[in-house]
Amino acid sequence: MKLLSYFRGETFARGIHPAAHKEMASRPIRRLSFAPRLVVPLSQHIGKPSKPLVRAGEEVVRGQPIAEADGWLSVPQHAPATGVVEAIELRPSARGPWMQSIVLRVHEGSGQEVLWRNPRDPDALAPAELVAAIRDTGMVGLGGAAFPSHAKLAVPKGATVQALVVNGCECEPYLTCDHRLMVERAADLIAGTRTAMRACGAPLAVIGVEDNKPDAAEAIRAVLPDDGSIAVEQVPTKYPQGSEKMLIIALFGVEVPSGALPISLGLVVNNVGTLVALGRLLPAGEGLIERVVTVAGAGVERPGNYLVPLGTPLAFVLECAGARGCVCELVLGGPMMGQAVASLDAPVTKGVSGVLVLRAEDLASGRRRVYPCIKCGECVESCPMGLNPSALGMLAARREYKRMASEFHLGDCFECGCCSYACPSGIPLVQSFRVAKQVLRERATA
Amino acid sequence: MFTSPHITRATSVRALMVKVLVALVPGIAAYVWFFGAGILVSIAIASAAALAGEAAMLRARAKPLGLFLGDGSALVTAWLLALSFPPLAPWWLVAAASLFAIVVVKHLYGGLGQNPFNPAMAAFCAMIVAFPALMSQWPAPGLPFDVQLGLILGTSRPPDAVTAATALDALRTGLREAGAKGSVPAVLASGPAFGAFGGHGWEWVSAGYALGGLWLLQQRVFTWHVPVAFLAAFALIATGFHLADPVRHASALFHLASGATMLAAFFITTDPVTGSTTARGKLILGAAVALIAYLIRAFGAYPDGIAFAVLLMDMWVPLIDRTTRPPVFGHTRK
Secondary structure: OOOOOOOOOOOOOOEEEEOOOOOOHHHOOOEEOOOOEEEEEEEOOOOOOEEEEOOOOOOOOOOEEEEEEOOOOOOOOEEEOOOOEEEEEEEEEEHHHHHEEEEEEOOOOOOOOOOOOOOOOHOOOHHHHHHHHHOOOOOEEOOOOOHHHHHHHOOOOOOOOEEEEEEEEOOOOOOOOOOHHHOOHHHHHHHHHHHHHHHOOOOOOOEEEEEEOOHHHHHHHHHHOOOOEEEEEEEEEOOOOOHHHHHHHHHOOOOOOOOHHHHHEEEEEEEEEHHHHHHHHHOOOOOOOOOEEEEEEEEEEEOOEHHHHHHHOHHHHHHHHHHHHOEEEEEEEOOOOOEOOOOOEOOOOOOOEEEEEEHHHOOOHHHHOOOOOOOOOHHHHHOOOOOOOOHHHHHHHHHOHHHHHHHHHHOOOOOOOOHHHHHHOOHHHHHHHHHHHHHHHHHOOO | OOOOOOOOOOOHHHHHHHHHHHHHHHHHHHHHHOOHHHHHHHOOOOHHHHHHHHHHHHHHHHOOOOHOOOOOOHHHHHHHHHHHHHOOOOHHHHHHHHHHHHHHHHHHHHHOOOOOHHHHHHHHHHHHOOOOOOOOOEOOOOOOOOHHHHHHOOOOOOOOOHOOOOOHHHHHHHHHHHEEEEEEEHHHHHOOOOOOOOEEEEHHHHHHHHHHHHHHHOOOOOOOOOHHHHHHHHHHHHHHHHHHHOOOOOOHHHHHHOHHHHHHHHHHOOOOOOOOOOOOHHHHHHHHHHHHHHHHHHHHHOOOOHOOOOOOHHHHHHHHHOOOOOOOOOOOOO
């Protein structure tokens, strides 16, 4: 691999340019008040749910661990507010299924200072200790996938990391939380980046920022260390630039082989939001108890970038931000890959980067009249992976799922949604691919 | 509640079809200006027959009538068919061709999006083989509307003066009649069928089609691949023959401005349904149609070969699509 042949102004082929709707990029981060009740699901990450450390009726202080990790891919949870544990019970999640959650009644009289700390000096810890310390913070990838951060930074035996890739693309429309964090908290980002570099043994880090955020790149450049170990590179603005494979090809000009992880090329990818949090949490000794969420969409009266206590019910977020008109759909994350909300009682969790309030006229489903495929090739021209969504869609309609995987590389689809976005016939392409993958998964385990 | 993506590009099949119809307007306007309003009657007849055929077939196939009649694809077929037919062809010929295109070529193969052959071009080929004389009934410029109407409705028989050969036809017969002594410049200088650089009047109709086509390109209704490949290949081949033998072969400009070249470049070879879905496939397809069309024009039995060329290449599309798939990310390069 020719490392750091990067930035020749090129990026991945195809892709799309949806309307950006980044109006919130100029709004500074503001704190959201505490809801009367916070709901902390025991599973906010990929991996096994955490095990509760508290019982109903117990008083907890803000920052205190209330659940411990259960297994390697699990992380602890911390109390997002000072209050009393009301119950540990099943509560609705955004996705639909009810999940075991710790319900906190927030003390109204409390000043809500963080009263439980375990400060660590990142520079004094060996890499293995650092990984353990990162795990103690309950950190997961804040870009949306919620993969435990310590597991990502713990390099498998035999692998060497050549570079840490820091993902500051934020290519989804509407979302601006990472943009604001880069502008306002660049020093924390650098601190977090150094910590992550030490943990995974990366000699250098490259921060990739889409070129529609020059102020973010500028803010980071102003605080870059002199030793040249961290660099900022602007990459073209195009969806899905923020997918790690697409960012890697833009920065290094190499394709991550099918089925392999970036580590096979000696690369570890982390989101900027994750590293900003890491940069602050570890020295301060706090757990992850709040995150920045972009609240946006035509249906919001007071949109903005809010620092939200984890566990805040979505209904409370909407109450604070003010919903107006006929709200049709609430989406967690961006409009291209985000999750439509099944219940307003569901809480903001570690992986929620945005709360989008969309009206019927903003939505694909509002306009959708599905015509047959006219083979225009718009989907082929949009697929960043070079797949043929048109052919895949026709196979999906005939339920030939096996052929989709064996002949048309269904497994390489990472569900960015470009094909469905581009299709003039309104065919739910990526949606049918998701079904196909699910069916194949179920068949494989059955 | 739906799964992501929650937004789509603001477009639809209907919007695409309406744009294609709008883009045909400049060409039709030039057509009416030079050759009279007879073409409008022809378009109306083709449209009515196409919609009737579409409705009947949708009904027979138990498909939602409102959804598909409103998609505009039958009208696009009808307009392209009427524009490629001689405007003085009798009404029953146009109506029969339109029904054939919709009922047989489109719906018997599965309707919108399923037909392997371009319906308008298939109908044109069927009729030129079945009724060669009627299919050469092209109007002389300045023919009064009532005479045109009489011919279309079959109430009067055509006197020789009202019809005229097209430029491609006149060049072909001119060269044949002159035998070994004939040359392109001599023929072009002699006939009333020729204008400044193409067929008289037709060169401006072609310009109208090109204008509409460029607008469609700007509107991203289709990508640049097919029109550029088709026109570049046509110009290159015609120039090659012209340079090798200027006595027997007209210039590239003459070929681009005559016959159905411009209509084909922007409205027929760009048909998404029968075309290739890959970028490389589109380039191959456009160039191949141009090559076959030129060979038929220069050496074949018909004055224009676009329709046959399109049908011949439609047969290759599945194979072209298969062999020109773009490389899948992560499978090819190291």
